[in-house]
Amino acid sequence: MNLILRDESALYYTCGYSCDNAILLRLGRDAWFFTDGRYAIEAKAQVRGAEVVIVPDIVASAARRLKKSGVKRCTYDPKEWDCHRFGRLDPRNKIRWVAKPDYSHKQRIIKSPEEIELLRKASRQGANAFEKIAKAFSREGFGRDERALHFLAERILRKEGKRALSFDPIVAVGPNAAKPHAQPTDRTLHKGDLLLLDAGVKYRRYCSDRTRTVRAVRSFDFGIEQRFKSRKIQRAYDTVLKAHDRAIAKARSGMKAREIDALARELIEKAGFGEYFVHSTGHGVGLDIHEMPYISTRSKTRIEDGMVFTVEPGIYIPGEFGIRIEDTVAMIRGRAEVL
Amino acid sequence: MNLILRDESALYYTCGYSCDNAILLRLGRDAWFFTDGRYAIEAKAQVRGAEVVIVPDIVASAARRLKKSGVKRCTYDPKEWDCHRFGRLDPRNKIRWVAKPDYSHKQRIIKSPEEIELLRKASRQGANAFEKIAKAFSREGFGRDERALHFLAERILRKEGKRALSFDPIVAVGPNAAKPHAQPTDRTLHKGDLLLLDAGVKYRRYCSDRTRTVRAVRSFDFGIEQRFKSRKIQRAYDTVLKAHDRAIAKARSGMKAREIDALARELIEKAGFGEYFVHSTGHGVGLDIHEMPYISTRSKTRIEDGMVFTVEPGIYIPGEFGIRIEDTVAMIRGRAEVL
Numbered sequence: 001m002n003l004i005l006r007d008e009s010a011l012y013y014t015c016g017y018s019c020d021n022a023i024l025l026r027l028g029r030d031a032w033f034f035t036d037g038r039y040a041i042e043a044k045a046q047v048r049g050a051e052v053v054i055v056p057d058i059v060a061s062a063a064r065r066l067k068k069s070g071v072k073r074c075t076y077d078p079k080e081w082d083c084h085r086f087g088r089l090d091p092r093n094k095i096r097w098v099a100k101p102d103y104s105h106k107q108r109i110i111k112s113p114e115e116i117e118l119l120r121k122a123s124r125q126g127a128n129a130f131e132k133i134a135k136a137f138s139r140e141g142f143g144r145d146e147r148a149l150h151f152l153a154e155r156i157l158r159k160e161g162k163r164a165l166s167f168d169p170i171v172a173v174g175p176n177a178a179k180p181h182a183q184p185t186d187r188t189l190h191k192g193d194l195l196l197l198d199a200g201v202k203y204r205r206y207c208s209d210r211t212r213t214v215r216a217v218r219s220f221d222f223g224i225e226q227r228f229k230s231r232k233i234q235r236a237y238d239t240v241l242k243a244h245d246r247a248i249a250k251a252r253s254g255m256k257a258r259e260i261d262a263l264a265r266e267l268i269e270k271a272g273f274g275e276y277f278v279h280s281t282g283h284g285v286g287l288d289i290h291e292m293p294y295i296s297t298r299s300k301t302r303i304e305d306g307m308v309f310t311v312e313p314g315i316y317i318p319g320e321f322g323i324r325i326e327d328t329v330a331m332i333r334g335r336a337e338v339l
Numbered sequence: 340m341n342l343i344l345r346d347e348s349a350l351y352y353t354c355g356y357s358c359d360n361a362i363l364l365r366l367g368r369d370a371w372f373f374t375d376g377r378y379a380i381e382a383k384a385q386v387r388g389a390e391v392v393i394v395p396d397i398v399a400s401a402a403r404r405l406k407k408s409g410v411k412r413c414t415y416d417p418k419e420w421d422c423h424r425f426g427r428l429d430p431r432n433k434i435r436w437v438a439k440p441d442y443s444h445k446q447r448i449i450k451s452p453e454e455i456e457l458l459r460k461a462s463r464q465g466a467n468a469f470e471k472i473a474k475a476f477s478r479e480g481f482g483r484d485e486r487a488l489h490f491l492a493e494r495i496l497r498k499e500g501k502r503a504l505s506f507d508p509i510v511a512v513g514p515n516a517a518k519p520h521a522q523p524t525d526r527t528l529h530k531g532d533l534l535l536l537d538a539g540v541k542y543r544r545y546c547s548d549r550t551r552t553v554r555a556v557r558s559f560d561f562g563i564e565q566r567f568k569s570r571k572i573q574r575a576y577d578t579v580l581k582a583h584d585r586a587i588a589k590a591r592s593g594m595k596a597r598e599i600d601a602l603a604r605e606l607i608e609k610a611g612f613g614e615y616f617v618h619s620t621g622h623g624v625g626l627d628i629h630e631m632p633y634i635s636t637r638s639k640t641r642i643e644d645g646m647v648f649t650v651e652p653g654i655y656i657p658g659e660f661g662i663r664i665e666d667t668v669a670m671i672r673g674r675a676e677v678l
Contacts (some may be wrong), residue, residue: 037617038520078422084440086422101423151500161490161523181377184500 002027002074003103004062004089006081009287010104012205017046023062024050027069034058059088072096077103102292109284109292110306116330116339118206119285119308122166123328123339126201126208129157133197134221141216142191146171146184157201166200166207166289177213177322180279180314191217194233194321200289207289208339209310211326213237224325236315237323239271243313244325247281251311251329251336257299264313265297273315282310285328307331308339341366341413342442343401343428345420348626349443351544356385362401363389366408373397398427411435416442441631448623448631449645455669455678457545458624458647461505462667462678465540465547468496472536473560480555481530485510485523496540505539505546505628516552516661519618519653530556533572533660539628546628547678548649550665552576563664575654576662578610582652583664586620590650590668590675596638603652604636612654621649624667646670647678 003026005011011018015033019042022035031050035043040054055061066074066089075098076086090097100106111119133153141149150171157165172182173189177196189195198211212222215229224241228234243264251260261281268277280296285308293301295309312326329336342365344350350357354372358381361374370389374382379393394400405413405428414437415425429436439445450458472492480488489510496504511521512528516535528534537550551561554568563580567573582603590599600620607616619635624647632640634648651665668675 038518076422078426079424081422083417083420083422083425083438087417087438099422099426147500151494151497154500155490155494158490161486161493179377 002071004074004076005104007077007079007104009108009205010077010080013104013108013287015050016048017043019043021058023058025062025065026050027065027071027074032062032065034061059085063089063091066090066095073098075100075103077101105284105288105292108286109301110304111286111308111330112306115206115286116306116308116332118204119208119328119330120339122201122203122206122208123210125163125203126157126166126199126210129159129199129201130197130210130212130222132156133199137189137195137216138219141189143188145186145188146173146176146182147186149173149189150184153197153199157199164202164205166202166209166285169199170196170211172196172322175319175321177324178316178318178320179322180316180324182322189216192229194228194323196322196324197222198324198326205287207285207287209285209289209326209328211312211324213240213323213325230321233321233323235271236273236276236317236321239268239273240313240315240323240325243267244311244327247311247313248327248329248336248338251303251331253303253305253307253331253334255303257293257295257301257303258297260303260311261295261297261299264311268313268315276315276317277313278316279314282312282326284309303331305331305334311336341410343413343415344443346416346418346443348447348544349416349419352443352447352626354389355387356382358382360397362397364401364404365389366404366410366413371401371404373400398424402428402430405429405434412437414439414442416440444623444627444631447625448640449643450625450647450669451645454545454625455645455647455671457543458547458667458669459678461540461542461545461547462549464502464542465496465505465538465549468498468538468540469536469549469551469561471495472538476528476534476555477558480528482527484525484527485512485515485521486525488512488528489523492536492538496538503541503544505541505548505624508538509535509550511535511661514658514660516663517655517657517659518661519655519663521661528555531568533567533662535661535663536561537663537665544626546624546626548624548628548665548667550651550663552579552662552664569660572660572662574610575612575615575656575660578607578612579652579654579662579664582606583650583666586650586652587666587668587675587677590642590670592642592644592646592670592673594642596632596634596640596642597636599642599650600634600636600638603650607652607654615654615656616652617655618653621651621665623648642670644670644673650675 005024008018019039033050078099195216196213200209247264264281282295284291308330314324316322344363347357358378372386372389417438534555535552539548586603603620621634623630647669653663655661
């Protein structure tokens with residue numbers, strides 16, 4: 001199959017190296033990795049299974065190679081290409097382009113044992129960072145606003161610049177936690193406040209993802225057992241925790257993704273919070289923070305051993321509070337194992 | 340003219356608000372700003388000149404609106420759209436799409452006096468951060484590696500999380516400065532080393548951009564007068580500084596952009612370093628860090644009052660050192676004024 005790839009994770013998965021300006025073109029048995037001079041040294045040392053071609057304009061070079069080869073068909077992922085660059089690849093419309101959305105994500109949906117080890121390592125480093133953040137917040141977090149807390153958390157997650165993040169962490173206090181993608185504001189953390197932290201780090205490019213919601217008292221950790229003063233918050237918290245635990249305990253290889261979503265969702269609905277669980281139960285995690293399988297109400301994906309995804313039910317009551325508890329699991333011997 | 344926009348800076352420029360999931364559609368006299376529920380409150384308060392439509396799938400909603408309107412022609416920027424989303428806008432190919440690459444960048448090439456004030460403010464904040472970074476590096480930078488220095492610089496630039504960056508800053512020591520887009524490594528800063536810092540901050544979304552190359556001695560600043568021990572480095576430094584000063588002093592409205600590039604390049608070529616000046620002399624700066632006009636050997640853009648761009652000649656000798664000196668200038672009353 002002739003194939004052209006551009007996405008960084010897709011390239012890294014396919015040939016062991018990527019950078020922010022590269023194209024992999026595979027035509028029959030030949031393959032070329034086009035990049036520019038800034039990446040020449042690394043690309044030549046690390047790219048596997050393709051000839052490295054250093055050029056100023058990678059799209060023009062790939063287009064010339066396509067034209068010269070005379071290929072009639074080529075597969076691409078339409079999510080990887082902007083219309084401008086894609087138009088330059090084949091300006092005279094000589095090729096029958098086969099659009100395969102999510103081509104690389106589909107290839108990567110089952111993780112190898114080696115990949116699961118990397119994801120496990122990332123998760124451990126992420127969990128360690130949560131412990132350090134709890135200590136730092138206990139010591140110097142009270143009286144500071146979300147922006148400062150976010151910055152402090154990021155500093156610890158990034159290990160003073162030595163580590164990459166899976167995504168921009170979410171640090172939300174009290175009612176701000178009701179926004180699933182809260183941006184840090186000038187709201188200050190006081191003792192007794194509800195605090196939500198959603199963060200992940202990368203280990204050798206593989207992502208971790210984890211969320212904890214806690215009552216921030218004098219000296220706290222991000223443990224999963226939490227006591228809130230408000231009965232309503234406590235009831236919501238206990239519901240989310242049960243939904244999280246149930247989905248993990250009962251998930252099995254062979255189920256459809258939507259059945260795993262239902263394991264969590266049914267419990268939240270029964271408790272009367274159904275309308276406040278406004279997102280899906282989880283998403284795959286790998287080289288990208290959002291991958292397949294999607295654990296949503298509509299997903300018919302059959303869950304298999306080797307899939308890695310988050311379980312992250314939540315309850316969000318606008319203007320009041322938000323709760324989410326998230327772990328990343330790997331399907332191993334038919335069951336979900338928390339990484 | 341019917342128009343559809345997606346890029347964040349394009350949306351912000353056009354209607355005063357943007358977020359990472361929005362589409363602006365203007366059909367005749369009507370305009371709609373499609374976004375999802377996460378941004379409902381901010382969008383309704385801030386969007387000017389368009390009706391805010393909150394929907395889960397913005398592409399599907401824009402497609403329905405296009406279909407309902409029955410328009411025959413619509414302008415778009417093919418750089419803003421991936422092939423997948425663009426294909427969903429008009430699945431039955433009813434519309435004649437007019438591709439205008441860089442549509443919004445072209446609109447934004449002349450800055451208003453108000454925009455120049457915002458850019459000036461950003462530049463001042465950026466320059467202040469350089470001073471603070473010099474102090475921090477003098478105090479605690481020696482013996483630390485580029486990754487740690489990068490993190491420290493970023494912390495100061497971001498003002499502990501209160502400020503956004505124009506781009507990921509470049510901190511390079513000695514031979515690493517020879518890579519124009521150096522990534523931080525584990526190379527350690529010692530007294531007397533050459534140190535390059537390229538960084539910018541945002542003020543109300545407008546970017547600053549600045550580079551200094553210095554000899555890092557016990558207590559140093561990022562001043563433009565520098566003394567290096569090596570005669571070769573000094574000669575290269577003096578050449579870059581002269582090229583930088585000459586381009587700024589002699590730039591005039593009415594020139595072509597390539598003539599401004601030549602003002603710097605000729606001087607570097609005459610000094611025998613021509614082959615080591617591997618990029619163009621500058622780029623426009625505004626809501627995006629890279630905008631029009633591009634100050635390159637090939638650009639025929641006519642420079643006009645109100646344009647804002649960088650002047651950043653450099654000399655990069657692989658394995659030895661790299662030097663770049665960069666300021667951002669605005670064309671005001673025919674001349675280049677450093678912001």
